[in-house]
Amino acid sequence: MVVNLTEQFKDIKILKNEPLSNYTWTKTGGKAEFLAFPTSVDQTQALLEFAQQNQIPVTVLGNASNLIVSDNGIVGLTLILTEMKKITVAGERITAEAGAAYVKTTQVAQAAGLTGMEFAAGIPGSIGGGVYMNAGAYGGETDYILETAQVLDQNGSVVTMTNAELDFGYRHSKVQDNGGIVLAATFKLKPGNKTLIQMEMDHLNYLRKSKQPLEYPSCGSVFKRPKGHFAGKLIHDSGLQGYRSGGAEVSKKHAGFIVNVDHATATDYENVIKHVQETVWDKFKIKLETEVRVIGK
Ligand SMILES: Cc1cc2nc3c(=O)[nH]c(=O)nc-3n(C[C@H](O)[C@H](O)[C@H](O)COP(=O)(O)OP(=O)(O)OC[C@H]3O[C@@H](n4cnc5c(N)ncnc54)[C@H](O)[C@@H]3O)c2cc1C
Incomplete structure (x- = not known):
């Protein structure tokens, strides 16, 4: 990015090339080019306005508990709103x-x-x-x-x-x-x-x-409930519990969760998601849509 955001907004905490795995509940994901922590509506508004004027893409994060951030990270400005907490x-x-x-x-x-x-x-x-x-x-x-x-x-x-x-x-x-x-x-x-x-x-x-397998990092229920079914039951009945790619595994405790059991990457998560969707489709002809948001490059 040509514009240096940290220079523009000296009163706002902005980190450059910050690993988002420090924030996501899965403990995976690449770096945010700029990660800003606005503390007020005015600061959020100013950051958004500046980004729009300079055609900088903006991504918003809350607690990052429902996210898979690509291993390639997020280009532009990522706003994390956890300092606005009154x-x-x-x-x-x-x-x-x-x-x-x-x-x-x-x-x-x-x-x-x-x-x-x-x-x-x-x-x-x-x-x-x-x-x-x-x-x-x-x-x-x-x-x-x-x-x-x-x-x-x-x-x-x-x-x-x-x-x-x-x-x-x-x-x-x-x-x-x-x-x-x-x-x-x-x-x-x-x-x-x-x-x-x-x-x-x-x-x-x-x-x-x-x-729920709260003892491991995860992003909660990965898939939405398909009409008339439960995602967890379909995954269980497909024999997928324990299926693993790299360090990401379909939880043995709750089939709707994918847990980070051993230094997983976002790519591991994406691979497991894809395999689960394909297997459930092959077996039941039911499409599992992700509830979790997959974002980034
Ligand atoms: C162990 C575990 C258990 C969970 N249990 C549940 C459950 O019981 N029920 C449930 O519904 N969910 C559950 N979740 C998922 C998650 O907690 C929820 O979806 C939650 O609402 C996501 O909030 P967040 O702040 O973490 O959002 P993030 O993960 O940070 O973001 C999720 C999406 O919301 C957008 N977003 C975040 N904040 C804003 C904002 N201020 N303005 C605009 N867009 C925004 C992001 O861009 C992203 O697309 C669970 C997750 C985990 C890890």
């Missing part, structure tokens, strides 16, 4: 900045005696990633509790999108189509009993721990 409570509403951890936000809700967000107690993403993906678990979904989201649109304007405008679907939101950056979200919860909320969160985290 969470505030006002009555029955919680507003969290995009980089706030979903887990932390559920803890704030519990401490405020607000119920409705317990389902997310173990989802390791950020609020921005949760809105983008319509993250959900155990019968709950971001869709069900989100009132509005603040989004930086492609024109560089900060807009408020309502729940209806976000057009949530299964692991889908309008932001995926429009390419905006989620800056914050406001959730409307209900008053509840703090002890019961904590018990529910503990119970769901217990279930998670007993079913």
Whole structure:
């Protein structure tokens, strides 16, 4: 890149040629040409505007828990929003900045005696990633509790999108189509009993721990649920558990997960994904689509 971003934005932490394997939950992936850590809406807006003026491609990361970043890395400017993490409570509403951890936000809700967000107690993403993906678990979904989201649109304007405008679907939101950056979200919860909320969160985290291979790096469920089926069951019934390419392996504990068991690369992940998709197709004629986002060069 001709423009030196670190010179342009001295007040923002920007790392050059930063290995993204330091951030991704799979511990894989190449380098970001520039990785910026904005701490405010203004900084995010300024970075986006500058990138657009200079035709620099922009990629947004939250907690990098649903990502495979190519081993060749990401060209241009990568924004990681984890330093924008304020969470505030006002009555029955919680507003969290995009980089706030979903887990932390559920803890704030519990401490405020607000119920409705317990389902997310173990989802390791950020609020921005949760809105983008319509993250959900155990019968709950971001869709069900989100009132509005603040989004930086492609024109560089900060807009408020309502729940209806976000057009949530299964692991889908309008932001995926429009390419905006989620800056914050406001959730409307209900008053509840703090002890019961904590018990529910503990119970769901217990279930998670007993079913998911949390002892290894991973990106959660790799594939979307195909209509009328469960990806994990199809993979299990295809005899793929334990299948390995390099250091990436279809988990023996939960067939929907691909775990990094031994210094895997993103290419190992991509190879396992491809093999699983081909095998399930050959056996059941069912197409497995990835839930995980594969990005980079
Ligand atoms: C062990 C484990 C368990 C998991 N369990 C669940 C689960 O139960 N339910 C579930 O739904 N998911 C689960 N996940 C997946 C993941 O946590 C969610 O998809 C989460 O919402 C991703 O958030 P993130 O901040 O990590 O997003 P990232 O992985 O950083 O990004 C995911 C996508 O969102 C985009 N994005 C991120 N932030 C923004 C933003 N502010 N504005 C615009 N786009 C943005 C990125 O560009 C990318 O395309 C799990 C993952 C792991 C590793």
